Structure formats: structure tokens, C-alpha cells
Amino acid sequence: MRFHLVAAPVILAVFWALALVQSLDFQFPNFTDAARDQLILSNSYIAEKAIQVTPDSHGASMANRSGRVLYIRPFRLWSKEGKKASFNTTFVLNIKNMTPSSGEGLAFILTAYRDVPVGSEGQWLGIVNPTLNGSMEARTAAVEFDTRKSFPGDLDDNHIGLDVNSVYSRTSVSLNGSNIYISSGKDIKVVVRYDGENLTVFVGEDMDNPVLSEHLNLSSYLPEAVYVGFSGSTSNNTQLNCVKSWEFIGSEIEDSKLRWVWILAAAGSVLILLIITGIGAIFLHRKRGCKVDRLDDAYRNIDEAILRSSIAPRNYKFKELGKATGQTERDDYISNIVHRLWELYRRGTILEGADARLDGIFKKEEMERVLILGLACCHPNPNDRPSMKAVLEVLTGEAPPPDVPAERPVFMWPPKPPSFTEWDNSIIGDRLPPISELAGR
Numbered sequence: 001m002r003f004h005l006v007a008a009p010v011i012l013a014v015f016w017a018l019a020l021v022q023s024l025d026f027q028f029p030n031f032t033d034a035a036r037d038q039l040i041l042s043n044s045y046i047a048e049k050a051i052q053v054t055p056d057s058h059g060a061s062m063a064n065r066s067g068r069v070l071y072i073r074p075f076r077l078w079s080k081e082g083k084k085a086s087f088n089t090t091f092v093l094n095i096k097n098m099t100p101s102s103g104e105g106l107a108f109i110l111t112a113y114r115d116v117p118v119g120s121e122g123q124w125l126g127i128v129n130p131t132l133n134g135s136m137e138a139r140t141a142a143v144e145f146d147t148r149k150s151f152p153g154d155l156d157d158n159h160i161g162l163d164v165n166s167v168y169s170r171t172s173v174s175l176n177g178s179n180i181y182i183s184s185g186k187d188i189k190v191v192v193r194y195d196g197e198n199l200t201v202f203v204g205e206d207m208d209n210p211v212l213s214e215h216l217n218l219s220s221y222l223p224e225a226v227y228v229g230f231s232g233s234t235s236n237n238t239q240l241n242c243v244k245s246w247e248f249i250g251s252e253i254e255d256s257k258l259r260w261v262w263i264l265a266a267a268g269s270v271l272i273l274l275i276i277t278g279i280g281a282i283f284l285h286r287k288r289g290c291k292v293d294r295l296d297d298a299y300r301n302i303d304e305a306i307l308r309s310s311i312a313p314r315n316y317k318f319k320e321l322g323k324a325t326g327q328t329e330r331d332d333y334i335s336n337i338v339h340r341l342w343e344l345y346r347r348g349t350i351l352e353g354a355d356a357r358l359d360g361i362f363k364k365e366e367m368e369r370v371l372i373l374g375l376a377c378c379h380p381n382p383n384d385r386p387s388m389k390a391v392l393e394v395l396t397g398e399a400p401p402p403d404v405p406a407e408r409p410v411f412m413w414p415p416k417p418p419s420f421t422e423w424d425n426s427i428i429g430d431r432l433p434p435i436s437e438l439a440g441r
């Protein structure tokens with residue numbers, strides 16, 4: 001249906017915009033095969049309900065290995081406007097030595113790179129290799145759990161450290177004083193907090209006294225978006241480097257400029273929608289709804305204009321729409337989306353309509369507001385769609401979403417009450433089929 005095709009940019013603009021402002025928020029109480037889809041594993045494995053950052057005893061040789069596991073979606077750390085995100089992450093480590101003395105260590109990392117660097121085994125903990133070490137190119141920050149004194153500057157074989165673009169720690173603290181032994185094979189709970197200014201690490205159950213707290217401006221070293229996860233390594237000395245659970249809660253950066261871009265994009269689409277509805281109605285009124293082909297052409301041209309216009313968000317969905325070979329196919333696609341959304345709304349589960357690619361990473365209230373608004377814009381009766389002002393108010397969060405009937409309303413012709421032109425029922429008559437049928441093929 002044409003309305004849907006026109007309303008689609010509104011919905012898509014909004015999905016696109018939500019993808020820009022989304023925050024990162026996830027939880028792994030344990031790691032099963034299902035977790036694989038959400039992780040980037042680079043020489044790391046899932047086994048025994050845990051991440052084996054370096055191979056466990058069942059696989060290949062455990063010596064001289066490095067590995068890296070990252071959450072699949074990057075985290076937006078800062079914006080060019082000077083805003084900074086904050087995060088809290090909690091994980092449980094279990095490290096057990098497999099040789100008389102342990103080696104080498106495990107680290108929580110924020111990094112620009114998906115893959116574990118070649119040559120990062122041994123003392124490098126999978127964080128950097130000899131070439132990247134000490135260079136701005138390394139673009140990696142880490143909290144290391146080091147189990148081997150592998151070079152003279154290394155504190156001891158049981159310490160944590162804060163590493164920035166290097167495996168040589170800025171600060172390191174022995175855990176001997178806290179009576180925690182990293183490679184003991186016991187579960188160790190760790191909390192890392194970053195508030196945009198200080199990075200703070202708690203180890204064990206004591207949440208009052210951080211083991212390490214350091215002023216750190218991550219924006220100076222890391223790109224705007226980073227992957228978060230773990231790296232680890234072994235040498236001649238080996239250990240099991242397990243992560244048993246992991247939770248991450250990141251704040252979102254609201255980029256006011258981008259926000260306005262998408263609000264304008266959505267508003268522009270609504271404006272076009274209203275104009276087209278007006279044109280369509282006037283056209284029908286004049287031609288008594290008979291010139292189906294010309295109406296069809298008019299709509300198609302406008303569709304294309306929207307798809308081409310610079311105000312329309314050029315994003316993946318349009319590419320997909322473009323791939324659909326025929327107009328009909330494209331219409332059906334969008335029509336199905338709207339029907340599906342309305343059905344979910346009726347059942348009170350509209351959030352299931354959110355794009356699967358967002359992985360559930362969005363503000364639920366915001367997404368719900370936007371989906372309901374999208375439905376309101378798809379109301380078959382143009383006069384029941386929200387005004388531009390109302391749309392803007394909902395998008396900016398000033399007003400709640402409009403009331404939308406639980407059942408998808410039936411199209412009424414003429415729409416009541418007419419607002420943009422004067423109707424003459426005697427001309428249009430009752431036998432006129434709904435516009436959706438006129439416009440369809």
C-alpha cells in the first residue's frame with residue numbers, strides 16, 4: 001500500500017537514528033554455544049560454560065598462545081562534541097596454572113582491533129605485540145591480571161595493572177595484600193568502572209576499597225568506538241584463562257547534532273507524507289479515482305523522489321528495498337511490516353518489532369514510543385495521523401505517543417473530517433474502492 005511506502009521512511013529514519021544513540025548493555029550469566037553469535041572469538045573458545053581466552057587442556061597445545069574475545073558490537077566511548085560515555089563491567093575470572101608456575105596473564109581490554117595481534121603470546125598478554133607496544137597505533141587500553149614476572153619492570157607474579165597502548169603498566173598493584181591469588185583456580189569477581197574521568201577496579205568482594213583507581217582520559221588514546229572484551233596469553237608456562245560470567249552496562253552518548261538530523265529526516269518524511277496524501281486526495285477528487293495508472297505513476301515518482309532525496313536517511317534498509325526487483329514486492333514488504341507491527345501492538349508486545357539487528361540494544365521506552373508513532377503515521381485515515389507538530393513533540397520526548405487503536409482500522413473514504421479540501425460526496429460516491437485497492441496492482 002502506498003501509505004506504507006510513504007510512511008516507511010519515517011519508521012526507517014527512526015530505526016536508523018536509534019542505532020546512532022544506542023547504548024551497550026549486556027549480560028552473560030554463563031557462556032553457552034548460544035553466546036557465540038554475540039562474541040568475536042580470535043583464537044579463543046567457548047567450553048565448560050566459560051570463555052577459554054586461550055585454549056584449554058582439551059584442545060591444541062596450550063603453550064605460547066594468545067587469544068582475544070570481544071563483544072560483537074562496539075561501544076561508543078566519546079563523541080566529537082566532547083561528550084564521554086561511562087561504563088561499569090563485572091566479570092568472574094578463573095585462572096589455574098597448568099605448569100608449576102603460571103603464565104602469563106589475562107586482561108580486560110578496550111580496543112580498536114578485532115583480532116588478537118600476531119606475536120602477542122608470552123609476556124604480551126594478547127594486548128599488543130613488540131611492534132605495537134608503546135605506539136599510539138596500539139589503540140588498546142587494558143586492566144591486566146598478570147601471573148608471571150616476565151620482565152624486570154613487572155611487579156610480581158600476582159598483580160593487576162593499568163596498561164595503555166603498552167603491556168608496560170602505568171600503575172600496578174600486587175594482590176598479595178588483598179589475599180587474592182590470581183592463578184589459584186578460584187573464582188575471582190572483578191568490577192571495572194569508568195566514569196569518563198577515573199578508571200577504578202575492585203577485585204573480590206570488597207566494593208568499598210578499590211584495588212586501583214587512576215585518572216585516565218581514554219579519549220586521548222582510543223577511537224570513538226571500541227570493542228570491549230578479554231585477551232590472554234601463555235608462554236612456556238601455561239594456565240587456563242577462563243571468564244565464567246560477564247556483564248557490561250555502558251551509558252549512551254546523545255549526540256545533539258545527529259539527533260537533529262534524524263528528527264528533521266523524520267519530520268521531512270512526514271511532511272512529504274502529508275503533501276502526498278493531499279495530492280492523492282485532490283487527484284482522486286478531480287479524476288473521480290478512475291485514472292489508476294496515473295495515480296500509480298504519481299506515487300511511484302514520489303516514492304523515488306523520497307528514496308533519492310538528500311533528506312532521506314541513506315541506510316541499509318533502502319539498499320534492501322532497492323534490491324527488491326518490483327514495486328509490488330517492495331510494497332508487500334512494507335505492508336507486511338506494518339501489519340506485523342500492528343499485530344504485535346495489539347498483543348502488547350510491540351517491542352518485538354524492533355529491528356533484530358539492534359540486538360535489543362536500545363532504550364525500551366524510546367523504542368516503544370517511536371514504534372507507536374510509526375503506527376500512528378500509518379493510520380489508513382490521513383486525518384487520524386498525528387500532525388507534524390505532534391510528531392516532533394513525540395520524537396523529542398516532550399509528548400507521549402498518540403493513541404493508536406488496537407485493531408488496524410479499516411480505510412474510510414472520504415476520510416473524516418476532511419481538513420484540506422472540500423469534499424463532494426455526491427461526486428465521489430460510496431462505490432469508490434479504497435485507495436489502497438486503487439493504488440495496488
Ligand SMILES: *[C@@H]1O[C@H](CO)[C@@H](O)[C@H](O)[C@H]1NC(C)=O
Pocket residue numbers: 028029030031
Ligand atoms: C546460563 O545463561 C543463560 C542465559 O544466557 C540463562 O538462561 C541460564 O539460566 C544460565 N544458567 C546458569 C546455570 O546460570
Ligand SMILES: *[C@@H]1O[C@H](CO)[C@@H](O)[C@H](O)[C@H]1NC(C)=O
Pocket residue numbers: 063064122235236
Ligand atoms: C615458546 O616460544 C619460545 C620462543 O618465544 C620458544 O623458545 C619455546 O620453545 C616455545 N615453547 C613451546 C612449548 O613451544
Ligand SMILES: *[C@@H]1O[C@H](CO)[C@@H](O)[C@H](O)[C@H]1NC(C)=O
Pocket residue numbers: 086087088193249250251
Ligand atoms: C556505574 O556504577 C555506579 C555506582 O553504582 C553508578 O553511580 C553509575 O551510574 C554506573 N554507571 C553506569 C553507566 O551504569
Ligand SMILES: *[C@@H]1O[C@H](CO)[C@@H](O)[C@H](O)[C@H]1NC(C)=O
Pocket residue numbers: 130133134165166167168
Ligand atoms: C614497550 O613499551 C614501553 C612503553 O610503554 C617501553 O617502555 C618498553 O621498553 C617497550 N618494551 C619493548 C620490549 O619494546
Ligand SMILES: *[C@@H]1O[C@H](CO)[C@@H](O)[C@H](O)[C@H]1NC(C)=O
Pocket residue numbers: 155156157158174176
Ligand atoms: C606476592 O607473593 C608472591 C609469592 O606468592 C611473591 O613471589 C611476590 O614477590 C609477592 N609480591 C610482592 C609485591 O611482595
Ligand SMILES: *[C@@H]1O[C@H](CO)[C@@H](O)[C@H](O)[C@H]1NC(C)=O
Pocket residue numbers: 195197198215
Ligand atoms: C577522580 O579521582 C580524583 C582523584 O582521586 C578525584 O579528585 C575526582 O573527584 C575523581 N573524579 C570523579 C568523577 O569521581
Ligand SMILES: *[C@@H]1O[C@H](CO)[C@@H](O)[C@H](O)[C@H]1NC(C)=O
Pocket residue numbers: 217219220
Ligand atoms: C581528553 O582527551 C581529548 C582528546 O585528546 C581532549 O579533547 C579532551 O579535552 C580531554 N579531556 C580532558 C578532561 O582532559
Ligand SMILES: *[C@@H]1O[C@H](CO)[C@@H](O)[C@H](O)[C@H]1NC(C)=O
Pocket residue numbers: 236
Ligand atoms: C621454553 O622451553 C623450551 C624447552 O621446551 C626452552 O628451550 C626455552 O628456553 C624455554 N623458553 C623460555 C623463554 O623459558
